[in-house]
Amino acid sequence: xxxxxxxxxxxxxxxxxxxFALPLWAKLRPSLRDLWLVLVAGATAxxxxxxxxxxxxxxxxxxxxGGAWPLDTLAPGGxxxxxxxxxxxxxxxxxxxxxxxxxxxxxxxxRYLVEDEGKTLALTLxxxxxxxxxxxxxxxxxxxxxxxxxxxxxxxxxxxxxxxWASRGPEAAFKTMVxxxxxxxxxxxxxxxxxxxxxxxxxxxxARQITGSVVDRIALALLLGGLLMKxxxxxxxxxxxxxxxxxxxxxxxxxxxxxxxxxxxxxxxLFTLYGGVADPAIGWLVVALxxxxxLVAALMxxxxxxxxxxxxxxxxxxxxxxxxGVGVGLTAIAARPAYGLVAIQGGIFHMLxxxxxxxxxxxxxxxxxxxxxxxxxxxxxxxxxxxTWTTGFFLLGSLALAGIPPLNGFASKLMIYQSSxxxxxxxxxxxxxxxxxxxxxxxxxxxxxxxxxxxxxxxPVPVPMLVAMGVLALGVLALGLFPELVVRHLVxxxxxxxxxxxxxxxxxxxxx
Amino acid sequence: MTLLTGHGFWNPLxxxxxxxxxxxxxxxVWSRGRRDYTRGTDRELPFLSGEKMExxxxxxxxxYWGFVEGLRPYVERLRALHSGLVNDYVGWLVVILAxxxxxxxxxx
Numbered sequence: 001x002x003x004x005x006x007x008x009x010x011x012x013x014x015x016x017x018x019x020f021a022l023p024l025w026a027k028l029r030p031s032l033r034d035l036w037l038v039l040v041a042g043a044t045a046x047x048x049x050x051x052x053x054x055x056x057x058x059x060x061x062x063x064x065x066g067g068a069w070p071l072d073t074l075a076p077g078g079x080x081x082x083x084x085x086x087x088x089x090x091x092x093x094x095x096x097x098x099x100x101x102x103x104x105x106x107x108x109x110x111r112y113l114v115e116d117e118g119k120t121l122a123l124t125l126x127x128x129x130x131x132x133x134x135x136x137x138x139x140x141x142x143x144x145x146x147x148x149x150x151x152x153x154x155x156x157x158x159x160x161x162x163x164x165w166a167s168r169g170p171e172a173a174f175k176t177m178v179x180x181x182x183x184x185x186x187x188x189x190x191x192x193x194x195x196x197x198x199x200x201x202x203x204x205x206x207a208r209q210i211t212g213s214v215v216d217r218i219a220l221a222l223l224l225g226g227l228l229m230k231x232x233x234x235x236x237x238x239x240x241x242x243x244x245x246x247x248x249x250x251x252x253x254x255x256x257x258x259x260x261x262x263x264x265x266x267x268x269x270l271f272t273l274y275g276g277v278a279d280p281a282i283g284w285l286v287v288a289l290x291x292x293x294x295l296v297a298a299l300m301x302x303x304x305x306x307x308x309x310x311x312x313x314x315x316x317x318x319x320x321x322x323x324x325g326v327g328v329g330l331t332a333i334a335a336r337p338a339y340g341l342v343a344i345q346g347g348i349f350h351m352l353x354x355x356x357x358x359x360x361x362x363x364x365x366x367x368x369x370x371x372x373x374x375x376x377x378x379x380x381x382x383x384x385x386x387x388t389w390t391t392g393f394f395l396l397g398s399l400a401l402a403g404i405p406p407l408n409g410f411a412s413k414l415m416i417y418q419s420s421x422x423x424x425x426x427x428x429x430x431x432x433x434x435x436x437x438x439x440x441x442x443x444x445x446x447x448x449x450x451x452x453x454x455x456x457x458x459x460p461v462p463v464p465m466l467v468a469m470g471v472l473a474l475g476v477l478a479l480g481l482f483p484e485l486v487v488r489h490l491v492x493x494x495x496x497x498x499x500x501x502x503x504x505x506x507x508x509x510x511x512x
Numbered sequence: 513m514t515l516l517t518g519h520g521f522w523n524p525l526x527x528x529x530x531x532x533x534x535x536x537x538x539x540x541v542w543s544r545g546r547r548d549y550t551r552g553t554d555r556e557l558p559f560l561s562g563e564k565m566e567x568x569x570x571x572x573x574x575x576y577w578g579f580v581e582g583l584r585p586y587v588e589r590l591r592a593l594h595s596g597l598v599n600d601y602v603g604w605l606v607v608i609l610a611x612x613x614x615x616x617x618x619x620x
Contacts, residue, residue: 175598182602186609214617221612225605235604238594281619285612296590302580303587342518378571406524406531411515418518444575452570481524484515 004054005070008063008085011047011095012135015040019127026120034110037123041106048099048134052092056493060508061087062140073140073202073509080202086140086509088501089493093348094137094264096490097355100475101257102130108363108468109250112370122162122248129155129254133261140509142191142273143201145265149187149230152258153180159251160243172242179239183229190222203273204509207502212277220282223269230262233323234293237316241300244312249366253359256315260351263319267326271333271498272505278333286327287423291430294320298437307368307375310445311361314401314438318354322347324431325416328423329499336499339419345495346415349487353400353408353479360397360472364390367465368449371458377445382454390461391450393469398442400476403435408479411487 003010018040026033054061063070063085075081087095105126113119132155135148157180161173195201197216198209210216225236232240240259244252270282294317301313325347332340367390369375372383384391400407403414413435421428479486497505514523580587593600 175601178598179601179605182605217616218613221609221616224612224616225609228608229605235593236601236608238601238604241594242596279616279619281615285615289608299583299587300590300594302583303591339518346517381571405522406527411517411522411524414520414522415515415517418520422518440576440579447575448571481528482513483522483524484513487515 007047007050015044015127015131022124045099048095055092080205084140085138087138088497090497091137093494098133101253104468105250105253111462111464125155125158136261141201160247169246172246176239176243183226186222186226190219193219204506207273227266232259232319233289234296241312245309252362275502280331283331290320290323294434298434301441305377307365315358321350328420339422341499343419346412348494349491350412353412356475357397357400363469364394367461377448380449381452384450385454389466402439406480411483
C-alpha cells in the first residue's frame, strides 16, 4: 500500500475507529486503553504530518473514496459524485494545529483526569473530536463538512458536560448543544439550497458553478451564521465562556482548536466556494465582527473573577484577531494589495500562536484548579511559592497572549495591526486597545493567583501535566523567536491557498 | 530571520540584543546605588495605608481597581447581554443572520 497516497483518509479514519475501540480496551484494563491511545494518537499525528509534508513539498493532495484510484475525482461522465478529500496548505496547516493540541492534551490528561470520574469517556470523546476536526479540515465536499461539523459538535458537547456531578457542566453543555444544533441546521439548509440549485455537493464543482444568484446569496448568509456561531464571534460567542469554563482543561484546548476549524471552514466558504463572486461587503462584515469580538471579549475579561472564565474570554478575544486579519484580506481580494496578503498571513499565523498560548493558559488553569481546589481569584494567592513551573507557564502564556515581544503573539498581532491600519487606522487602534486590556487582565490574574503571601498549601502538579505545559511553553518561545521561519515555511503557503490558490484548488479536484 | 510585516519588520533577536543592552544599563545604574541596604529588615515589609501589615495580599479583585471601575459602565451593559439564557443566545444568532441576509441580499 502506498501510505502517502492514502494518508489523508487514514488520518481521519484512524482516530475515528480508534476512539470507538478505547472503551473496549478500558473494559479489559485501563493501561491497555492508555497504550491504545498512545498508538492511535501517535499514528494520527504521524499521518497528519505526512499529509502536511506531501502538501507543502508536492502540492494539493486529493483523495477519492469509492474510486478505482484515489485521484479519480470524477465519475464517468465528468461529474464529481464521489466523496472527495482535498488537502491544500491551509487544510494541512489546520491539521497540524489539531495534532499539536490533541497530543499535548492527551499527555496532560494522563494524570489530570481521574479514573473514577469517567476518564475513558473523556479520552474517547477527545479522540472523536480530533477525528471530526481533521475531517472538517480535509474534506472536499460540503455534505461531509456538515457531517464532521456534527461529529465535532456531539463530541464537544459531551466534553463540556463531562463533570456530571456538578450542575454547571451539564448546563453549559446544554447551551452549547442548542447553539451548535441551530447553527448546524443553518449550515445544512445552506447545503440543501446549493444541492437543489446545482445538484452537487463537491466544493470545487460548486465553486465553479456558483454565479451569485439569490439562492447562492441566501445559502451564503446561512453558512455565515452557522460557522460564525461555532467560531465564537461576538455576539454569537456566549456559549464559549460557559463551555470553556466548565470543560476539563485537556478538553478545552481541543475546543479552542475546534473553533479555529470552524473559522477555517468559514474561510474556505468565503475564499474558495464564493471566491468567484467575492463581495467586499462580506469582508467588511467579517472585519466588523472581528473588531467587535476582540474588544467586547477583552472588556468582559476585565471583570471576571473566575480564572477559567477569565482565560475563556481571552480566548474569544483572540478569535477576533483572526477574523480581523483574514477579513481585511477579504475586503481587498479584488484589488489584491500587498497588505491584504500580510493581513491573511497575520490572521492564520495567529491561529497557531493562539492554539499554543491559550492552550498553555488553559492547562495552567487546570493545574491551579487541581492543586489549589478552586479557581476563584478572590480565594487564590501565593501559589507561586509552591507551583513554580505552573507560575512560569501561566506568566509566559499571559504575556504571549497579550502580545508582549519577543513572544509568539506579538509577531502575528504586529502583522494584523499594520495591515488593518492601511484599511482603517481605527481598526488598528481598537485591536491595540484590546491587547492592552488583555495585558491588564492577565497581570491582575497573575498577581492575584500566584504572587503575594502563601494562603494555602496546594497539592503538587503531576509531572505529565508539567511536561505537556512545557511543550506548549517551548512552542511559545520557538514561535516567538523564529517567526520568519514559521511564516515562510508554514503560514505563507497556507495564506496563499486563500489569496491566490482558488484556481489551483479547483484544478486539483476537477482536473481542468 | 527578519519578518517583513508590510510596512515594517520584526526581528526578535535584534529585540533581545536591545533588551540585553537595556538590562545591562539598568544593572550598571543599580550597582551604583546605596550599599548600606540590608535585607530582612522592616524596610522590606509591605506598608499599606499607613498600617504595617505583615503577610498582606492584594487579591485579584482589588488589583487595577480604578481601571476596572472606570470601565464598569461599559462592561455592565455588556454583562447584561450575557444573561446566561440560551433563548438570548439563539436570539443573537437570529439577529446576526438577519444582518448577514441584509448584507448579502441588499448590500451585495
